Amino acid sequence: MNAVTNPHILVVDDDPDLRDLLATYLGANGFAVASAGDGAAMWVAFNERLPNAIVLDLMLPGEDGLSLTRALRAKSSVPILMLSARGEELDRVIGLEVGADDYLAKPFGPRELLARLRALLRRSHVLEAESAAAAAPPRFGPFALDTLGHRLLRGGQEVALTSADYELLVALVAHPNRVLSRDTLVDMLRGYERDPFDRSIDNRVTRLRRKIEPEPAAPVFIRTVRGEGYLFNPRGGQP
Known part of the structure; x- marks a missing residue:
């Protein structure tokens, strides 16, 4: 599955100047x-064209952003980035809950909003790929990735993976035969907040290799x- 091209964003805010700026x-x-x-x-707007993500203000005239988020979640898993002039922790927690x-x-x-939107879309793409693969679990080498059970199986036996191992493997399996940079993987796995010098991806790859590679020092997957x-490479060492 290819990454979303020309994503459609729905901006919901009662400030016309902000709407124009973001548009x-x-x-x-x-x-x-x-x-x-x-x-x-x-x-x-939502019913005219399903958006890839929604930028939604918390404080709106009439029905507020929290109520709209609940209603959206009842019918869609579209990513929602909530905005608010109120930055208290309680507001953030309620919005996320x-x-x-x-x-x-x-x-x-605007650059921060753009970065957060791109991170939301990347994570959404990984989840969509996982969901699409659930009916036919992806296989590579002797392994089958059970995306419904969040398990990796080898010969019917579960391979012990941490949640971090599993998330990394799902991101890799969703993009076979494609080079993924460290920054891309960090965005897929953790979103926007990160240290630009973060090397944790290398450590996670090393741990995952120990569990799936025939020879971790000479990886084929x-x-x-x-x-x-x-x-x-789902074919491993095969030509």
């Missing part, structure tokens, strides 16, 4: 943007592409 900025960065000033307009995927306090920089990142 212009996101549009210049390859997004298709629709906007709405309240919940009623949001549903019209009712179904928002990320939270950004106002005022914010998770190959290192020097200076670029990692490539998952």
Whole structure:
């Protein structure tokens, strides 16, 4: 499955200047943007074209962002980035608990919002790939990835994986024969917040190799592409 191209973003905010700013900025960065000033307009736009992600203000006239998030979650898993001028921890916790995927306090920089949106879309793509593969578990070498049970099986026996091992393996399996940079993997696994010098991906790859490679020192499934990142080859050492 290829990454989302020209993602469609629905911006819901009662500030017309902010809506125009985000529409212009996101549009210049390859997004298709629709906007709405309240919940009623949001549903019209949502039903006209299903968005790839929604930027949703918490404080809206009429039905607020929390109520709209609950209603959206009842019918869709579309990623939601919640905005609010109120940055208290309780607001963030409630927003995330009712179904928002990320939270950004106002005022914010457009570049940060863009980075968070891209991270949400990457994570959403991994989950979609996992869901699509659930009916026919991906196989590589002697392994089968049971995405419904969140397990890796070898000959019907479960291979002990940590949640971090499993998440990394799902990301790799979803993108076979494609080089994934460390930054791309970090975005897929943890989202926006990260240390630019984070080397934890290398450590996670090393741990995963010990569990799936015939010879971890000479890996055939998770190959290192020097200076670029990692490539998952489901055929292993086969020609």
